[in-house]
Amino acid sequence: MKKKKFNIWPYILISPALLIVAFVVFYPIIEAIFMSFQNYDLRRPDKISFIGLKNYIEMFQDEIFWTAVKNTLIWVILGVGLQFIFGFILALLLNQQFKGRGIVRAVSLIPWATPGVLIGLMWKWIYDGNYGVLNDLLMKLNIIDQPIMFLSQTSTAFSSVIVTIIWQGIPFFAIMILAGLQSISHEMYEAADIDGATKLQKLFRITIPSLKNVIFITIILRIIWVSNSVDIIYSMTGGGPSYSTQTLSVYIFNKATVLDLGYSSGMALLLMFMLATVAIPYIRKSFKEGA
Amino acid sequence: MKRLLVITLVALFSVGLFGCTAASNSPSTTDETDSSTNKNTNSESDDGEGPTLTYWYWADNSDYSDLMQNIITEFNETNDKGITVVGEEYPWDGGGFMETLFTASVGGGAPDVATFKLTSTPLFTANDLLANLDDYIENWDKKDDIDPNIYDIMKTASGTDSIYLMPWNTQVLYVYYRPSIFEEAGVEVPTTYEEFLTAIEKTTMDTDGDGQTDIYGFGMRGATGGQEPWGSFIHARGGSFDDLTSEASIRGMQDFIDIYENGYVPKTATTDGFNEIIANFKSGHTAMTIHHTGSSADMVETFGDDVSAFPFPAGEGQWTSMGDTENVIFESSEHKDAAFEWVSYLAAEKGQEDWTVATGNVPVSKTVQELDFFQENEFMKASIDGMSYAGIVPIKDTTTEWINTIWPNTIASALLGERSADEAMEILHEGLHEE
Numbered sequence: 163m164k165k166k167k168f169n170i171w172p173y174i175l176i177s178p179a180l181l182i183v184a185f186v187v188f189y190p191i192i193e194a195i196f197m198s199f200q201n202y203d204l205r206r207p208d209k210i211s212f213i214g215l216k217n218y219i220e221m222f223q224d225e226i227f228w229t230a231v232k233n234t235l236i237w238v239i240l241g242v243g244l245q246f247i248f249g250f251i252l253a254l255l256l257n258q259q260f261k262g263r264g265i266v267r268a269v270s271l272i273p274w275a276t277p278g279v280l281i282g283l284m285w286k287w288i289y290d291g292n293y294g295v296l297n298d299l300l301m302k303l304n305i306i307d308q309p310i311m312f313l314s315q316t317s318t319a320f321s322s323v324i325v326t327i328i329w330q331g332i333p334f335f336a337i338m339i340l341a342g343l344q345s346i347s348h349e350m351y352e353a354a355d356i357d358g359a360t361k362l363q364k365l366f367r368i369t370i371p372s373l374k375n376v377i378f379i380t381i382i383l384r385i386i387w388v389s390n391s392v393d394i395i396y397s398m399t400g401g402g403p404s405y406s407t408q409t410l411s412v413y414i415f416n417k418a419t420v421l422d423l424g425y426s427s428g429m430a431l432l433l434m435f436m437l438a439t440v441a442i443p444y445i446r447k448s449f450k451e452g453a
Numbered sequence: 454m455k456r457l458l459v460i461t462l463v464a465l466f467s468v469g470l471f472g473c474t475a476a477s478n479s480p481s482t483t484d485e486t487d488s489s490t491n492k493n494t495n496s497e498s499d500d501g502e503g504p505t506l507t508y509w510y511w512a513d514n515s516d517y518s519d520l521m522q523n524i525i526t527e528f529n530e531t532n533d534k535g536i537t538v539v540g541e542e543y544p545w546d547g548g549g550f551m552e553t554l555f556t557a558s559v560g561g562g563a564p565d566v567a568t569f570k571l572t573s574t575p576l577f578t579a580n581d582l583l584a585n586l587d588d589y590i591e592n593w594d595k596k597d598d599i600d601p602n603i604y605d606i607m608k609t610a611s612g613t614d615s616i617y618l619m620p621w622n623t624q625v626l627y628v629y630y631r632p633s634i635f636e637e638a639g640v641e642v643p644t645t646y647e648e649f650l651t652a653i654e655k656t657t658m659d660t661d662g663d664g665q666t667d668i669y670g671f672g673m674r675g676a677t678g679g680q681e682p683w684g685s686f687i688h689a690r691g692g693s694f695d696d697l698t699s700e701a702s703i704r705g706m707q708d709f710i711d712i713y714e715n716g717y718v719p720k721t722a723t724t725d726g727f728n729e730i731i732a733n734f735k736s737g738h739t740a741m742t743i744h745h746t747g748s749s750a751d752m753v754e755t756f757g758d759d760v761s762a763f764p765f766p767a768g769e770g771q772w773t774s775m776g777d778t779e780n781v782i783f784e785s786s787e788h789k790d791a792a793f794e795w796v797s798y799l800a801a802e803k804g805q806e807d808w809t810v811a812t813g814n815v816p817v818s819k820t821v822q823e824l825d826f827f828q829e830n831e832f833m834k835a836s837i838d839g840m841s842y843a844g845i846v847p848i849k850d851t852t853t854e855w856i857n858t859i860w861p862n863t864i865a866s867a868l869l870g871e872r873s874a875d876e877a878m879e880i881l882h883e884g885l886h887e888e
Binding site: 203204205206207208290291292293308309311313314315316399400401402403404405416417419420421422 | 552555575576579580665675676677719720721722723724725729732733736738850851853854857858861862863865866869871
């Protein structure tokens with residue numbers, strides 16, 4: 163059997179793209195690693211020096227850092243989890259035949275197509291304790307007799323922001339799952355009908371197993387995006403009141419904007435490693451499918 | 454072996470490509486630089502034209518944008534040195550302007566002149582980005598038209614004995630109030646801090662008898678920026694920014710907490726920023742709030758005669774915040790003499806009058822302060838009355854973080870009862886003064 167001739171040209175042609183990727187992705191990561199071992203604070207440029215693990219030690223002693231880690235976990239678990247559940251339900255509804263389905267599908271995409279900062283500002287006014295439409299509605303329905311300070315008190319601020327990110331993310335899950343639903347063969351459902359399967363049996367034995375890959379990929383992608391998301395929280399609360407809505411990415415952003423780049427790089431690397439543990443299965447799966 | 458060959462070739466190709474790109478860029482950059490230098494030289498010498506300055510500024514609205522462009526046009530047409538200023542506007546973006554300016558100047562793309570805020574001075578001077586103005590000001594014929602105290606504040610900001618900022622205009626905070634609400638509540642304009650606290654209490658009213666507060670006495674700002682009015686409460690009890698853990702400072706903080714807990718301010722105060730306090734005042738939701746002349750035109754448009762102002766009253770101490778906008782010349786500028794002509798035009802000449810009259814900011818030029826416009830305006834009067842005790846939050850490496858993050862979060866926790874006044878002040882003191 164003739165051995166396949168080795169061709170060098172594909173490698174040569176791909177090398178400029180590889181070089182660019184190396185420059186814009188790997189170089190900043192390496193730079194961030196170096197910065198995280200320095201007191202790289204541009205407010206004190208004359209004092210920048212190598213400090214070993216001091217940033218990391220300080221981080222573990224930083225009360226606000228741990229609040230941010232706890233908030234990030236809640237933010238991701240509740241945010242992504244509920245987005246998925248509601249997105250799944252919406253996809254099942256949109257998969258039904260009904261009049262005006264096209265319009266409803268298009269409208270349901272609006273939250274996903276709206277910029278995060280705009281969503282933040284819109285919900286900030288919806289929640290407003292003095293003029294907010296939500297308080298007005300609840301009072302007119304006699305559900306409450308005093309306005310709720312949704313974003314101004316620690317007890318309600320974080321859950322209010324989580325509701326906003328859920329609202330934003332539902333269409334993403336809905337559309338992806340809907341696409342998956344449409345690829346499931348009708349013959350499987352017909353066969354199940356003949357066997358006398360109930361609706362729930364069909365959901366758990368046909369629909370969900372068939373959507374396994376879509377669900378896996380969308381959840382992993384959304385975990386990464388939601389963890390990194392700054393825009394909604396920042397425009398709604400800035401991480402307050404009293405750090406109650408401060409996630410790790412918002413804390414990194416706040417530290418970076420005051421030019422404490424060493425400390426924020428350290429936190430960013432930790433967040434990157436946390437996300438890498440989630441992203442690695444996704445990357446491995448992508449490679450397997452590509453092979 | 455083949456693999457090694459591939460890797461070597463790919464590496465060589467990449468380096469070669471990068472080298473080619475760099476090489477092909479270099480001459481053109483040099484050519485461009487040369488040609489632009491030649492062009493400048495020609496325009497300065499042969500054509501008899503002066504240098505061209507790049508000026509970065511922000512404007513709070515489109516009227517101010519037009520105003521600045523008009524001032525620039527007038528300067529370009531009237532200055533006798535042939536200087537051309539090219540004004541480039543960037544949004545203030547909640548302070549993002551200063552970050553953009555810093556990034557650009559560190560990266561070698563600084564303009565010749567830019568509008569500036571005192572609080573950013575240490576960052577820029579520590580990186581040797583600003584031109585020293587000592588000699589320019591010393592030899593300036595209008596030097597005495599600006600109060601020496603203002604030059605001292607410029608020096609304090611840099612942490613040296615040198616001036617790096619050219620004064621331009623100030624905004625002194627004072628208290629806006631609604632005369633009709635005062636009348637309804639039966640209170641006079643307060644002249645002491647105690648009277649001010651009483652007025653806050655009395656103007657908090659349930660006007661329709663449904664058991665709910667309809668008008669709050671005071672619009673408290675708990676979000677970023679609120680440290681300025683808060684500072685007045687601290688100083689009124691005899692405290693100061695230098696020692697936030699002193700008994701007097703803690704008493705001022707306790708007043709702030711009490712006002713919130715007693716329901717004299719909207720419960721949203723923990724997160725209320727500039728937009729919220731202004732909206733609350735303009736909708737009649739609050740009887741008093743603290744801001745500067747920047748919002749006076751808007752207030753008059755809303756209330757007509759039913760809005761007035763008084764300086765923050767004296768207690769054991771007295772302080773109000775002096776906002777500021779200056780101009781700086783960058784060290785990298787090749788036309789510093791021309792740049793000083795421009796910033797001095799804005800500080801004490803026609804540019805000063807045009808800008809301050811139109812924007813309602815307090816002029817730094819004594820000559821301009823004497824104009825009827827400033828003497829007869831009640832809001833401007835409250836500002837000028839406050840100038841004698843106006844100050845700034847200490848400018849340190851820590852100030853930006855303290856203002857943006859530490860202050861609002863700590864204040865929120867104190868107002869919500871999660872921290873006592875002295876615990877909160879301990880955190881605030883440490884956050885501001887840590888080395």
